[in-house]
């Protein structure tokens with residue numbers, strides 16, 4: 001019997017450079033896919049059996065009968081449920097999850113896992129999905145099955161990332177464009193060791209507030225509005241949506257600064273974005289604020305929390321020549337200030353979106 005084909009899906013994480021909490025308000029974002037990735041080695045088989053090297057677990061389910069069970073397997077089951085709702089019926093696989101992407105550090109490990117599965121099934125069962133469609137399926141898995149009502153940013157970045165580039169995405173129109181990242185900068189991701197789970201954070205509450213404000217103003221997307229339109233809103237809605245509008249504007253300016261290689265200006269916008277997110281959106285925490293302020297004191301062009309906030313990771317943008325000593329200095333300072341936290345940092349390189357190698 002011929003040996004069955006074996007597939008390897010490499011699915012990146014994502015780091016958002018700027019444009020936080022805008023993707024559920026049809027706003028602008030500037031994420032990139034990372035070289036830190038999830039790897040899924042698999043071959044078609046029935047039913048579905050997945051093992052996770054990090055968790056040292058192996059689990060199975062029947063793809064014809066998927067129900068959430070509250071474990072990491074829901075990210076895999078959710079992909080089947082979402083594909084089935086869209087009219088696809090892929091078979092099972094046996095696979096092993098490994099990789100370099102830290103879980104729960106604000107680097108989109110869930111979107112990365114979902115896209116490794118969707119891309120694998122797309123390839124192994126010839127589903128013919130485009131990258132945009134794969135992103136949409138993965139988001140459906142997260143929204144409708146896992147039960148986290150995230151926006152489209154993470155899945156889009158993981159599906160459509162480009163080597164050496166960030167992606168400028170208008171989440172309202174779904175138009176996107178690659179923006180080159182200068183080669184002489186390094187991006188440091190600093191995980192504060194403060195765990196946060198989206199489902200237990202104020203994420204849903206923020207989302208509801210912003211959606212209610214958009215409805216009250218009869219707007220489909222935050223990009224249609226200006227600050228003056230917000231005058232009639234109750235104070236909390238005005239503050240939150242006011243932040244979103246300002247963030248959209250910062251994304252536009254940050255793209256221009258990046259394209260022009262004006263890194264001081266770019267970094268300044270990152271810092272403004274962090275402070276506004278901490279202040280008007282109340283999405284930071286003392287550890288993240290400390291990392292951001294200390295990163296700038298240690299010579300970063302700019303820094304900000306990345307991802308949802310309330311813990312997880314911050315990014316710092318630094319000149320290549322000082323990147324190593326910068327990361328050490330930041331670590332030492334953080335350890336002195338928060339000795340109880342298990343922090344870690346990584347350099348990330350802007351990378352291509354999910355890909356499947358057919359061996």
Ligand code: GLA
Nearest residue numbers: 020021150151152153307308
């Ligand atoms: C999480 C969500 C994203 C986005 C960010 C905040 O990462 O998954 O869709 O809303 O938070 O910008």
